[in-house]
Amino acid sequence: MTQGVLIFAFNNSEIDYVEIAIYAAKRVKQFLNKPVSLVTDSSDCLYTVHRADASVFDKVIETTDGTGQIKKFYDGADTHTNLIWKNSNRANCFELSPYDETLVIDSDFIINSPFLSYCWDQPNEFLIYDQYNDLALWRDTSEFDYINEFSIPFYWATVFFFKKTPTNNHFFTLIEHVKENWSYYAKVYRLPSTRYRNDIAFSIAIHMMNGFTDGTFAAPFANKLSYIIDRDILVEATNNRMVFLVNKQNTTNQYTALSTQSLDVHVMNKKSLLRVIRNV
Amino acid sequence: MSKGHVFLAQNSNVSYVTQAYALALSIKLHNKLHNQTCLITNDSVPDEYRHAFDHILAIPWGDDAKDASWKIENRWKIAHITPFKENLIYDTDMLVLTSNDHWWDYFKNKTICLTSRVNDYKGRPITNDYYRKTFTSNSLPSVYTGIHYFKKSLQGYEFYKWLEVITKNYQDFYDKFLPNAKQKFCSMDVNAALALMFMGTEDEMTSNACPTFTHMKPHIQGWTKATSSWIAQVGVSYSIDNKLKVGNFLQTGVFHYTEDDFLTNNIINTMRY
Numbered sequence: 376m377t378q379g380v381l382i383f384a385f386n387n388s389e390i391d392y393v394e395i396a397i398y399a400a401k402r403v404k405q406f407l408n409k410p411v412s413l414v415t416d417s418s419d420c421l422y423t424v425h426r427a428d429a430s431v432f433d434k435v436i437e438t439t440d441g442t443g444q445i446k447k448f449y450d451g452a453d454t455h456t457n458l459i460w461k462n463s464n465r466a467n468c469f470e471l472s473p474y475d476e477t478l479v480i481d482s483d484f485i486i487n488s489p490f491l492s493y494c495w496d497q498p499n500e501f502l503i504y505d506q507y508n509d510l511a512l513w514r515d516t517s518e519f520d521y522i523n524e525f526s527i528p529f530y531w532a533t534v535f536f537f538k539k540t541p542t543n544n545h546f547f548t549l550i551e552h553v554k555e556n557w558s559y560y561a562k563v564y565r566l567p568s569t570r571y572r573n574d575i576a577f578s579i580a581i582h583m584m585n586g587f588t589d590g591t592f593a594a595p596f597a598n599k600l601s602y603i604i605d606r607d608i609l610v611e612a613t614n615n616r617m618v619f620l621v622n623k624q625n626t627t628n629q630y631t632a633l634s635t636q637s638l639d640v641h642v643m644n645k646k647s648l649l650r651v652i653r654n655v
Numbered sequence: 656m657s658k659g660h661v662f663l664a665q666n667s668n669v670s671y672v673t674q675a676y677a678l679a680l681s682i683k684l685h686n687k688l689h690n691q692t693c694l695i696t697n698d699s700v701p702d703e704y705r706h707a708f709d710h711i712l713a714i715p716w717g718d719d720a721k722d723a724s725w726k727i728e729n730r731w732k733i734a735h736i737t738p739f740k741e742n743l744i745y746d747t748d749m750l751v752l753t754s755n756d757h758w759w760d761y762f763k764n765k766t767i768c769l770t771s772r773v774n775d776y777k778g779r780p781i782t783n784d785y786y787r788k789t790f791t792s793n794s795l796p797s798v799y800t801g802i803h804y805f806k807k808s809l810q811g812y813e814f815y816k817w818l819e820v821i822t823k824n825y826q827d828f829y830d831k832f833l834p835n836a837k838q839k840f841c842s843m844d845v846n847a848a849l850a851l852m853f854m855g856t857e858d859e860m861t862s863n864a865c866p867t868f869t870h871m872k873p874h875i876q877g878w879t880k881a882t883s884s885w886i887a888q889v890g891v892s893y894s895i896d897n898k899l900k901v902g903n904f905l906q907t908g909v910f911h912y913t914e915d916d917f918l919t920n921n922i923i924n925t926m927r928y
Contacts, residue, residue: 517879524878525889525902564903565890587905589778 532573602641659691659739679707734815792835817850
């Protein structure tokens with residue numbers, strides 16, 4: 376029985392996701408002690424710019440993501456850039472993962488604790504987050520409860536665990552189907568935007584796997600997904616401690632400092648994450 | 656011991672007989688053990704509807720609702736005319752979407768059973784009192800009569816006798832016993848709550864398990880902005896295999912659609928054929 380972690384990294388013109396993935400992989404090794412494989416279209420970057428760190432990965436799986444979308448990337452509340460965002464091939468995890476039991480994490484999900492190691496020692500075949508913890512506390516987070524308020528529960532594709540079972544094979548095939556017919560599903564589920572999102576595709580596929588009602592296909596992780604959005608800023612990360620500047624309510628230039636200890640955090644502000652990585 | 660499903664229909668600008676027909680079709684479609692139906696009405700019943708009703712009876716003792724737009728004043732008569740010993744009594748604007756044959760076992764030791772818990776279309780229990788200020792303001796037991804169980808028994812008849820007295824004198828009862836957030840029109844839910852209160856039988860005659868139903872009034876669906884029509888806000892599909900989805904949620908159990916426009920010929924014909 377092989378077990379490991381899968382991280383995706385698709386660079387764009389300003390964000391070196393491979394560098395972020397290397398950092399995330401080191402944290403996996405430190406806290407979870409599992410091999411890590413990288414799925415990327417930027418292996419050149421890995422083997423040239425980051426050659427010294429390439430060995431952190433157990434395997435490097437070269438692939439492409441042909442569905443780049445333009446997305447607004449904030450770096451704090453008052454600065455943003457429009458960049459290509461390639462993030463649509465999570466549906467291929469089942470084929471891509473070299474492991475029998477895989478924890479998939481976004482490269483910007485920074486592990487600071489051994490908490491998630493429990494997923495390799497529990498009976499559920501598929502784990503995913505449906506509960507969350509916005510470190511800012513004040514924001515309207517209802518978009519993370521349901522994909523829209525009239526519709527189905529929201530699940531985070533940021534982190535999930537799966538075993539290579541026939542049921543999960545069906546599930547990932549279903550995600551692929553949803554992706555291929557995205558405009559149809561966007562209409563059926565009355566999505567506010569037609570932009571493809573892994574979270575939404577996973578949510579729709581989970582709902583279908585549950586027979587369009589409440590069901591038990593997707594077991595929730597035993598804690599909440601903590602995150603900052605890209606309007607917040609990561610300013611420091613040490614062994615298991617992170618320090619953030621979190622955007623104050625109704626402002627674009629004021630922040631509240633807070634720190635976390637032994638808490639895994641989804642750091643959506645990639646630019647601040649890269650600054651911290653480069654200073655570590 | 657006979658068991659059956661009973662509905663009273665009085666047409667106004669809406670054909671409640673047609674709604675009762677759809678309800679009867681849905682009961683026959685999904686219930687294999689106990690699917691006898693009885694329609695109580697003074698309106699004409701089209702020949703093509705009759706196959707869905709095992710009994711069609713006239714409303715007895717005149718029409719107490721002849722001047723009412725929301726015709727509920729004859730409901731208390733159901734207990735006295737139903738041909739069944741044990742009854743599930745429904746509002747007509749409901750559909751049974753999956754079998755409720757198993758409910759009858761639950762009712763074995765009951766004489767009356769009203770639900771105190773209904774769900775929204777996502778399956779969440781409704782706690783919002785938007786339509787129930789009278790209940791919360793006057794500490795009434797929060798019960799729903801949209802579907803309820805009645806057994807011919809002394810206690811069952813006593814409950815229905817209270818319903819009769821309260822319905823016939825509802826303004827006096829509301830004035831005297833409901834001083835807060837006064838109910839302006841006759842409501843069977845309020846009347847039933849008062850009857851339970853007078854009988855002191857709330858605990859034994861209510862259940863949060865069954866019967867229960869999905870309640871589609873728009874302001875209790877957990878939406879931040881609800882309009883007067885839920886159909887206008889959320890997608891509905893009814894498939895050829897008689898599966899109803901609302902907002903992409905497959906609906907099960909008893910569905911209380913509350914809006915007359917919901918029931919289309921397509922739904923009726925799909926159930927029928």
